[in-house]
Amino acid sequence: MIKPRHPISTKSIRLANHRANREVERMRKRLAEFDNHDHGKDGYCKFCTFIRPDPIGGAAITHVECGLCRTVVTSPTTAANILCHTCAETNELCRRCGADLDLANRNAMYPFQKGDPNGE
Numbered sequence: 019m020i021k022p023r024h025p026i027s028t029k030s031i032r033l034a035n036h037r038a039n040r041e042v043e044r045m046r047k048r049l050a051e052f053d054n055h056d057h058g059k060d061g062y063c064k065f066c067t068f069i070r071p072d073p074i075g076g077a078a079i080t081h082v083e084c085g086l087c088r089t090v091v092t093s094p095t096t097a098a099n100i101l102c103h104t105c106a107e108t109n110e111l112c113r114r115c116g117a118d119l120d121l122a123n124r125n126a127m128y129p130f131q132k133g134d135p136n137g138e
């Protein structure tokens with residue numbers, strides 16, 4: 019399938035410039051926020067809090083099993099959280115992406131690795 023052409027004009031070029039520059043500005047702001055904070059918010063890592071944009075048109079309720087305890091996690095957007103509140107908090111992991119809240123590799127065991135002989 020051939021998509022309809024995008025006619026180019028002085029106006030279209032200006033608009034494209036504007037969109038690109040605006041997007042770069044947004045990214046700069048996000049990176050600045052990222053650098054200015056030690057931690058993310060509300061149980062999310064710094065990446066999910068400041069960098070990762072909210073999905074466009076993601077307003078559908080999503081149900082996902084928690085990656086640790088299999089409780090069904092309900093999220094109000096299609097960017098579903100992958101951990102339930104309790105597991106995320108206990109293990110200090112990001113609810114949304116599962117990264118360590120400090121975004122650093124830990125040498126110590128995570129609470130979910132202790133006393134879980136099946137070690138999922």
Ligand SMILES: [Zn+2]
Pocket residue numbers: 084085086087088089101102103104105106
């Ligand atoms: Zn859980």
Ligand SMILES: [Zn+2]
Pocket residue numbers: 062063064065066067112113114115116117
């Ligand atoms: Zn995250």
